[in-house]
Amino acid sequence: xxxxxxxxxxxxxxxxxxxxxxxxxxxxxxxxxxxxxxxxxxxxxxxxxxxxxxxxxxxxxxxxxxxxxxxxxxxxx
Numbered sequence: 001x002x003x004x005x006x007x008x009x010x011x012x013x014x015x016x017x018x019x020x021x022x023x024x025x026x027x028x029x030x031x032x033x034x035x036x037x038x039x040x041x042x043x044x045x046x047x048x049x050x051x052x053x054x055x056x057x058x059x060x061x062x063x064x065x066x067x068x069x070x071x072x073x074x075x076x077x
Contacts, residue, residue: 013040014058016051023048 017032024030025046032038037054039047049057 011042011061012058014038014049014054 015038017034017036017038020034021032022029023032023038023046025048030048032048033050035051037049037051039049039054039058041047
């Protein structure tokens with residue numbers, strides 16, 4: 001088996017669940033437990049990720065209210 005790494009960082013929107021619920025994903029209806037994360041990718045795809053995996057994989061994007069979020073992506077010069 002070979003290991004791979006993404007070539008660029010992915011920006012996702014993530015929300016931690018406070019209560020159990022069922023949501024609709026690309027794979028159909030999925031059960032979300034308390035503490036799991038609902039992650040929405042750049043193309044609108046939706047994933048359920050447990051807290052341990054989320055904590056070791058994702059880091060928060062530091063933003064400040066006076067900064068404007070730019071949607072354009074720069075892949076190098």
